[in-house]
Structures are given as structure tokens and as C-alpha cells.
Amino acid sequence: MSRMAESPIDVLIRWEEAGAAWRTRSLGADRAVVALCACTGEQVDELCSDDPRLLAYLAARPRSDAAAD
Numbered sequence: 220m221s222r223m224a225e226s227p228i229d230v231l232i233r234w235e236e237a238g239a240a241w242r243t244r245s246l247g248a249d250r251a252v253v254a255l256c257a258c259t260g261e262q263v264d265e266l267c268s269d270d271p272r273l274l275a276y277l278a279a280r281p282r283s284d285a286a287a288d
Contacts (some may be wrong), residue, residue, distance in 0.1 A: 227253075227266055227273040235283045240254035241266075251277050 225233075231241050231253065240256040251274055255264040263287070268274075 227270050228266040228276050230266055230274075231283070232282070240283045243277045246274065246277050246281070249274075 234241055234255055237286065238258050240260065242254050242256065243253050244252045246252075250267070250269050253264055253266040254262045255267075256262050
């Protein structure tokens with residue numbers, strides 16, 4: 220049985236639902252880097268992606284503590 224890879228947006232949603240935070244470190248026309256942080260704010264991982272859906276999502280909501288449009 221093969222598993223479909225989790226979308227980068229799903230990763231951010233899952234991260235946030237677990238009580239952690241994330242924030243965009245860089246956002247370009249074709250690539251984004253997102254810091255995945257512990258609930259204390261310390262970065263513990265990083266998400267890099269060229270997924271156009273993620274780029275649009277981050278343009279509207281650059282960090283987990285920002286309200287969604």
C-alpha cells in the first residue's frame with residue numbers, strides 16, 4: 220500500500236493543531252521557507268517548498284498567529 224505525501228499546508232495545520240507555532244522565514248515567487256517552532260517559539264525544524272498552493276497560503280497568512288483571510 221502506498222501513502223500519499225502530506226501537503227505542506229497540511230503539515231502547517233497539523234503543526235498548529237498540536238499547539239506549536241510556525242512563521243514564514245522567506246517567501247519568493249517560486250519558493251518558501253517556513254520555521255516550525257516549539258510552543259516556546261524556538262525553531263525546531265524547517266519546511267521548504269515550491270508548492271504554489273503553499274505560496275498563496277503564506278501570502279495570505281504568513282504565521283500561525285496571524286488571522287486567516
